[in-house]
Amino acid sequence: MISKLKSLGEEALRKISQTNQLESLEILRIQYLGKKSSLSDILKGLGSLSTAERPTIGSLANQLKQEIDQALENKKCELEKQVLEKKLKEKTIDPAIPSRLPHRGSLHVVTQTTRKLIQVFSRLGFDVMTGPEVETEFLNFEAVNIPKDHPARDMQDTFFLGPGVVLRTHTSSVQMRALRSKPWPVRMLCPGAVFRCDSDATHLPMFHQLEGLWVDNGVKMSDLKGTLEFFVKEIFDPKAQIRFRPSYFPFVEPGAEVDVSCFICNNKTGLDCKICKGSGWVEILGAGMVHPRLFELAGYPVDQVSGFAFGMGIERVAMLLYEIPDLRFMYTGDVRFLRQF
Numbered sequence: 646m647i648s649k650l651k652s653l654g655e656e657a658l659r660k661i662s663q664t665n666q667l668e669s670l671e672i673l674r675i676q677y678l679g680k681k682s683s684l685s686d687i688l689k690g691l692g693s694l695s696t697a698e699r700p701t702i703g704s705l706a707n708q709l710k711q712e713i714d715q716a717l718e719n720k721k722c723e724l725e726k727q728v729l730e731k732k733l734k735e736k737t738i739d740p741a742i743p744s745r746l747p748h749r750g751s752l753h754v755v756t757q758t759t760r761k762l763i764q765v766f767s768r769l770g771f772d773v774m775t776g777p778e779v780e781t782e783f784l785n786f787e788a789v790n791i792p793k794d795h796p797a798r799d800m801q802d803t804f805f806l807g808p809g810v811v812l813r814t815h816t817s818s819v820q821m822r823a824l825r826s827k828p829w830p831v832r833m834l835c836p837g838a839v840f841r842c843d844s845d846a847t848h849l850p851m852f853h854q855l856e857g858l859w860v861d862n863g864v865k866m867s868d869l870k871g872t873l874e875f876f877v878k879e880i881f882d883p884k885a886q887i888r889f890r891p892s893y894f895p896f897v898e899p900g901a902e903v904d905v906s907c908f909i910c911n912n913k914t915g916l917d918c919k920i921c922k923g924s925g926w927v928e929i930l931g932a933g934m935v936h937p938r939l940f941e942l943a944g945y946p947v948d949q950v951s952g953f954a955f956g957m958g959i960e961r962v963a964m965l966l967y968e969i970p971d972l973r974f975m976y977t978g979d980v981r982f983l984r985q986f
């Protein structure tokens with residue numbers, strides 16, 4: 646029995662040392678240590694041996710089991726190391742290749758456009774001001790000459806938050822804040838979110854406006870025109886032109902809607918241009934000369950001051966600037982869209 650065990654051990658250790666594949670190593674493990682192996686049989690049969698034989702055979706069998714186990718483990722490590730080394734040799738690694746960077750976010754197109762606009766107007770001396778999105782009904786309406794029951798309130802479907810409190814429907818609500826916060830001259834710019842109960846391809850319940858207000862002694866309509874001309878040339882195209890169409894806003898008199906010449910089709914009326922629909926002009930903002938009523942409310946000397954105001958939709962400017970076909974792209978958060986900016 647002892648010599649049988651010894652030769653079994655020798656055979657196992659020899660075969661293990663000769664193996665050079667992980668798969669055959671596993672076969673050897675089953676063959677020599679598995680449940681159906683001769684070694685297992687011997688260990689199972691220890692009970693039927695005589696008391697004289699049992700300790701010697703038992704300890705020898707256990708020792709062999711451990712030796713084979715250890716040899717298998719060592720061989721496995723060795724073979725795995727070989728496999729790894731082979732792989733490393735096959736695939737040369739270029740340590741100079743830059744690692745993959747995590748995706749970095751970027752500023753939203755509305756933020757980028759707002760900053761662009763502010764940059765242009767700040768060169769004319771406009772200071773940025775902010776106002777709250779939750780606004781008093783007074784500052785959103787009465788203070789800009791839209792009294793209760795005025796039909797102009799219907800133009801802007803308002804979200805009411807409570808008695809006398811609204812989500813501002815336009816940044817013109819900041820006009821009175823500006824006039825009241827400092828003595829004239831005033832040259833302020835106010836970007837911000839505004840809210841209207843409205844939603845389709847060209848309207849959203851929340852969008853952004855940029856308000857401009859310039860109040861001083863002797864500000865004229867031509868100053869408004871010059872300011873807006875400078876702005877469109879800087880933002881859209883050096884050859885861009887503007888035109889004023891008479892319009893009504895209760896807080897300005899006279900009031901106008903301002904169009905910019907279509908810089909996509911270069912104002913060639915009649916072409917099938919997606920942006921201007923062939924008219925050659927695109928509406929971009931509302932503007933006008935500040936209504937004297939606002940100066941009265943602000944406590945300004947009405948006979949000494951005059952001013953102009955304008956308000957534009959920032960998303961609209963962004964759509965024209967980057968030829969974005971649908972307003973809703975800006976707020977669905979699709980990274981394929983957002984990554985383009």
Ligand code: PHE
Binds near residue numbers: 814817931
């Ligand atoms: N507040 C107006 C609007 O929301 C825009 C505007 C601002 C018009 C200032 C004239 C002067 O449509």
